[in-house]
Each structure stands twice: as C-alpha cells, then as structure tokens.
Amino acid sequence: MTLFSLPGRSLPRLSRRWLTISGLALVLLVSGCATTLPPEPAPIPTAPQASTAPAPRSLPSYRLPSDIPLSAIGTADTSVPGVTSLDAPSDLWDRIRRGFSMPDLEGDLVRDREQWYATRPDYIQRMTERSSRYLFHIVEEIERRNMPMELALLPFIESAFNPQAVSSARAAGMWQFMPATGESFDLRxxxxxxxxxxxxASTRAALDYLQQLHGRFGDWHLALAAYNWGQGNVNRAITRNQRMGMPTSYTDLTMPAETRQYVPKLQAVKNIIARPEAYNTTLPLIGNHPFFDTVTLQRDMDVAVIARLAGISEADFRVLNPSLKQPMVMAAGTPNILLPWDNAVVFEDALSKHTGPLASWTAWVVPTTMSVAQAASRVGMSESELRSVNNIPPRMQVRAGSSLLVPRTGQRNGDVPAHVADNARLSLQPDVVLTRTTVRARKGENLARLARRYGVSAVSVADWNKLAVNAPLKAGQRITLLLPKRATVASSAKKPVKKSASATQRKTTTASTRKPVKAKAASSSSKTRVATTIKK
Known part of the structure; x- marks a missing residue:
C-alpha cells in the first residue's frame, strides 16, 4: 500500500518516508515553531501474547499552501507603558512622586485649596524649606511600612511642618496629637x-495610628477623616448612612467643615508637588539623603554643652529636638538626640576628648508642700530664678511630689533616674485662699481701673466676668472678683455687722455655762455690748 504519492510518480518506500517527515517539519516551520510535538509515551509492558501483525496506521496528508507568502523573522516590541524607571530619584520630591498610590479626589473643594496655596508662594516656600529637615526620615518610614507616599505630605496640612505648633484644642507637634491620643501611643x-x-517618636506614633485606622475602615480617605475627626465620629457617620441606604465613602458622609476640607487640602498639596510648574510654584531642592543622624547619650548633658561640642547653635539643636523643655537632656528619658548629619561625627569625636562636667542641672523631687521661697532656699537658688526655670506662676505653692530642675551641688550631683525623667510633674496650689466677692463699679470706671483698685489682674477680672479688658462699666454694675481671704476679711471688717438674737443667746448660754453663779449679770452685760454695737 502506498503511504504517500505525488501525481504521476511513484517513489521508493524510504524516499516516501523522508518526504513525509520533511513535509511535517516544513509545516511546523511555517507556523512559527510555536508548538512542539510531545514525545510519544513509553509503551506499557504487558503479558506476552500470541504474535499478531500490527494494523497499519494511516498518516494524514500535508500540503503546503501556495497562496501564503513567507516573511522574514523580525524583533517584536516588548515595551510596556507605565513601567517605573529604575533610575535613582533625582531628589526627594521625585522619590515622593513615585510613591503616590492613593486614588485622586476631584471636586470644587480640591480646586479651591489648589487656588489658595497657589496664590501664597511665600507660604509654600516656608513650609517646604521647613520640611527639608524632617521629610527624608518620614519618607523612609513610609516606604518601610509600604504605605501611600501621600501621607508624607500630611504634616503640611496639620502643622506646616512646625513641631512647636499648638492648636486651640491643645493638639501639639508636627503631627498634631491631642494629649490623650498621644498617651495612648506612648508619647510621654x-x-x-x-x-x-x-x-x-511622633512620626512613629502617627504612622501607627494611620495604619490602625486604615485597618479599621479599609479606605485611606476614611482613615484620614478619622485622624482629623476621631474614629468614633466617622464610625457613627458610616452607620447613619448605612441605615438610610446611602453610600459610605468619604464624599458621602456628613461631617464638619474642617474634616470635609481635610482630604481636599492633602489632594491639593499632592497636585502641587506632582506638577509644581502647573501652579507657578518652585520647590526648594531637597536631596535624597538624610538630614540628621541619631546619637545615643549615656549621661545627662546640658543643651549648651551638646551644641558647643557639635559645633551648632542651641537654636539649631532645638529645631531637631523640639520635645525638650529644659536646658538639659536627661539620658534616662531622652537617650537619643538628633544632630545634623556631618555634625554628629564632630560631636562624637569632641565628646570622646571632653574632660569637663557634662551637666550643671539635675531634678529634685519636693518632699513636702512649701512656698517657692522655701524651695529656693533649700536648693540654693533665688526665688525668681527657680520660678523662671520651672515656669512657676506667682502666688503659688509647690506641692509635695513635684519635680523641679535645680543646679547640681555636692549633695545632688547624680543623673536623673528614669522614673523621674518619664513621670515628672509640677503640682501647684494657691499661696492664699481665694474667695468669690461681688463689688460695684464706680461712676466713669472701666474694668481695668476697677481691677487696679482691688490690686488684681485686669485680664483675670475680664476672664471671670466674660468681658473685654477695657470694657466700660455702668455705675453700680456688679463685678465678680476672686480676692485673697485676708483681704476680704479686712474689707468686711470695716462694715458694721448686725448680730442676730440667736447669736446673742448662744453667747449668753456659753457664758452661763462657764459661770453659773453670775449668770444673770453676765447675760445683762452681753446684751448691753450687743446693743452698743448696733447703735454704732
């Protein structure tokens, strides 16, 4: 049987088999060699059987199409749009842009905030220059946690990158932590x-908090709203919308105006950082490298000594270490200080050669409640200096257990222990007891003159009565004052006091108890003195 034949020609068996194989190879080559035939599986051994001739297999016929031209093999385009460049960022702004990953927010509020920032180039300049000290560290932390890089811009919204900023609600720092929230994230x-x-510490706490909020709400815009408004408020707003069958995204919730504008502000800053030329803005160059280095202290040190050894001013030191309130760094409480990158090496080299004292201050825990003058005498300071260093207002006593910063002496020369450095408090009480008194204004008198007449602060009187400091007063108008008890007693002693009959009777009874023999005479005498007083 002929397995393969061409018209008008009969080929030997070997030639016909070779032509069949060649035809298969040619078809595979034309198809682009995209597929290879799998090898035949090995035969499965079976039990010997009687010899039978195998049935012949019929092979398919292959014919090369004559109407399809062959083309030369070329190079395919493997470029993919949107692939991130592997080149190192040219500066920190470039690195920040590459990390943007939050969905963009659109709307009139975003455009309004863009316009607000774009018309204040001096404000943007101050903010961005201030951020150059801290931004690299924040970017590093955000990348390490794999968080959206938009969060590195959040201090622009919170504090304009001013670590000394304090809000009207007592939120403080670059990330604007409220006291209670700060304590819950271990901010002493x-x-x-x-x-x-x-x-x-504040950067660590802020990113911890934001991660916690994102884990709860599953949305970065809602997490930011909760950072500003509180997670309880956002949760209640979401629940309210769910009950009404409404969407629960950031733009769908009912919230205060400040929170409503919070994410649009961040989006506006993001847009300006992404395309500064579109907003006629020039960003200061911030290198993609650390600004400061961390140095660990083993002993308490004066701020003045640290600055001198590092070759920087005290003001520059406090810019990088804004949490310190006193002229000394306590190693037990703040073991790590920040110094400009190059100055950190200078400081460590100078410290290794330093031979003088490192600290001239220490902490003293007041053993019992005492006046400031008494405390100053105990520690060898003047009263005014003790008040100034420890911010003690006038007419206040220092209560037992308070921690005061005092000069080192032979008796007090050790470093501050950890329990004092971490938990120091200043507890005060009034030096004199104040009593609430109501007085009447004179004709033509204003609040400031009335306060001066009674020897009290006009600001305090205005606060007590919810009036302006120089508010005009009507003749006879009642004004509330808090006066020392002894002053109140002295002023009341000038006025005659009428004693009731019951008070007279009590005196009579007491006198008769002491002297029963002359009770009647004593009683008459008492009545006479009271009557005389009343006539006066």
Missing amino acids: QNVFRDDRRDVL
Whole structure:
C-alpha cells in the first residue's frame, strides 16, 4: 500500500518516508515553531501474547499552501507603558512622586485649596524649606511600612511642618496629637519633655495610628477623616448612612467643615508637588539623603554643652529636638538626640576628648508642700530664678511630689533616674485662699481701673466676668472678683455687722455655762455690748 504519492510518480518506500517527515517539519516551520510535538509515551509492558501483525496506521496528508507568502523573522516590541524607571530619584520630591498610590479626589473643594496655596508662594516656600529637615526620615518610614507616599505630605496640612505648633484644642507637634491620643501611643508628656513634638517618636506614633485606622475602615480617605475627626465620629457617620441606604465613602458622609476640607487640602498639596510648574510654584531642592543622624547619650548633658561640642547653635539643636523643655537632656528619658548629619561625627569625636562636667542641672523631687521661697532656699537658688526655670506662676505653692530642675551641688550631683525623667510633674496650689466677692463699679470706671483698685489682674477680672479688658462699666454694675481671704476679711471688717438674737443667746448660754453663779449679770452685760454695737 502506498503511504504517500505525488501525481504521476511513484517513489521508493524510504524516499516516501523522508518526504513525509520533511513535509511535517516544513509545516511546523511555517507556523512559527510555536508548538512542539510531545514525545510519544513509553509503551506499557504487558503479558506476552500470541504474535499478531500490527494494523497499519494511516498518516494524514500535508500540503503546503501556495497562496501564503513567507516573511522574514523580525524583533517584536516588548515595551510596556507605565513601567517605573529604575533610575535613582533625582531628589526627594521625585522619590515622593513615585510613591503616590492613593486614588485622586476631584471636586470644587480640591480646586479651591489648589487656588489658595497657589496664590501664597511665600507660604509654600516656608513650609517646604521647613520640611527639608524632617521629610527624608518620614519618607523612609513610609516606604518601610509600604504605605501611600501621600501621607508624607500630611504634616503640611496639620502643622506646616512646625513641631512647636499648638492648636486651640491643645493638639501639639508636627503631627498634631491631642494629649490623650498621644498617651495612648506612648508619647510621654511631662514638665521635662513632650514627645508629641519629638520627630522620631511622633512620626512613629502617627504612622501607627494611620495604619490602625486604615485597618479599621479599609479606605485611606476614611482613615484620614478619622485622624482629623476621631474614629468614633466617622464610625457613627458610616452607620447613619448605612441605615438610610446611602453610600459610605468619604464624599458621602456628613461631617464638619474642617474634616470635609481635610482630604481636599492633602489632594491639593499632592497636585502641587506632582506638577509644581502647573501652579507657578518652585520647590526648594531637597536631596535624597538624610538630614540628621541619631546619637545615643549615656549621661545627662546640658543643651549648651551638646551644641558647643557639635559645633551648632542651641537654636539649631532645638529645631531637631523640639520635645525638650529644659536646658538639659536627661539620658534616662531622652537617650537619643538628633544632630545634623556631618555634625554628629564632630560631636562624637569632641565628646570622646571632653574632660569637663557634662551637666550643671539635675531634678529634685519636693518632699513636702512649701512656698517657692522655701524651695529656693533649700536648693540654693533665688526665688525668681527657680520660678523662671520651672515656669512657676506667682502666688503659688509647690506641692509635695513635684519635680523641679535645680543646679547640681555636692549633695545632688547624680543623673536623673528614669522614673523621674518619664513621670515628672509640677503640682501647684494657691499661696492664699481665694474667695468669690461681688463689688460695684464706680461712676466713669472701666474694668481695668476697677481691677487696679482691688490690686488684681485686669485680664483675670475680664476672664471671670466674660468681658473685654477695657470694657466700660455702668455705675453700680456688679463685678465678680476672686480676692485673697485676708483681704476680704479686712474689707468686711470695716462694715458694721448686725448680730442676730440667736447669736446673742448662744453667747449668753456659753457664758452661763462657764459661770453659773453670775449668770444673770453676765447675760445683762452681753446684751448691753450687743446693743452698743448696733447703735454704732
């Protein structure tokens, strides 16, 4: 049987088989060699059987199409749009742009904030220059946690990158932590330091908090709303919308105006950083490298000594270490300080050669409640100096357990222990007891003159009565004052006091108890003195 034949010609068996194989190969080559035939599986061994001739297999016929031209093999285009460049970022702004990953927010509020920032180039310049000290560290932390890089811009919205900023609601620091929220994220707040202002500690706490909020709400815009408004408020707003069958995204919730504008502000800053030329803005160059280095202290040190050894001013030192309130760094409470990158090496080299004292201050825990004058005498300071260093207002006593910063002496020369550095407090009480008194204004008198007449602060009187400091007063108008008890007693002693009959009777009864023999005479005498007083 002929397996393969061409018209008008009969080929030998070997030639016909070779032509069949060649035809298969040619078809595969034309198809682009995209597929290879799998090898035949090995035969499965079976039990010997009687020899039978195998049935012949019929092979398919292959014919090369004559109407399809062959083309030369070329190089395919493998470029994919949107692939991130592998080149190192040219500066920190470029690195920040590459990390943007939040969905963009559109709308009139975003455009309004863009316009607000774009018309204030001097404000943007101050903010961005201030951020150059802290931004690299924040970017590093965000990348390490694989968080959206938009969060690195959040201090622009919160504090304009000012770590000393304090809001009207007492939120403090670059990330604007409220006191209670700061405590819940282990940010210490005492008379010696406030970690809400600490660059490293507050950044760690803020990113921890934002991650926690994102884990709860599953949306970065809602997480930011909760950072500003509180997670309880956002949760209640979401629940309210769910009950009404409404969407629960950031733009769908009912919230205060400040929170409503919070994410649009961040979006506006993001847009300006992404395309500064579109907003006629020039960003200052911030290199993609650290601005500061961390140095660990083993002993308490004066701020003045650290600055001198590092070759920087005290003002520059406090810019990088804004949590410190006192002229000394307590190693037990703040072991890590920040110094400009090059100056950190200078400081460590100078410290290794330093032979003089490192600290001239220490902490003293007041053993019992005493006046400021008494405390100053105990520690060898003047009263005014003790008040100034420890921010003690006038007419106040220092209560037992308070921690005061005092000069080192032979008796007090050790470093501050950890329990004092972490938990120091200043507890005060009034030096004299104040009593609430109501007085009447004179004709033509204003609040400031009335306060001066009674020897009290006009600001305090205005606060007590909810009036302006120089508010005009009507003749006879009642004004509330808080006066020392002894002054109140002295002023009341000038006025005659009528004693009731019951008071007279009590005196009579007491006198008769002491002297029963002359009870009648004593009683008459008492009545006479009271009557005389009344006539006067």
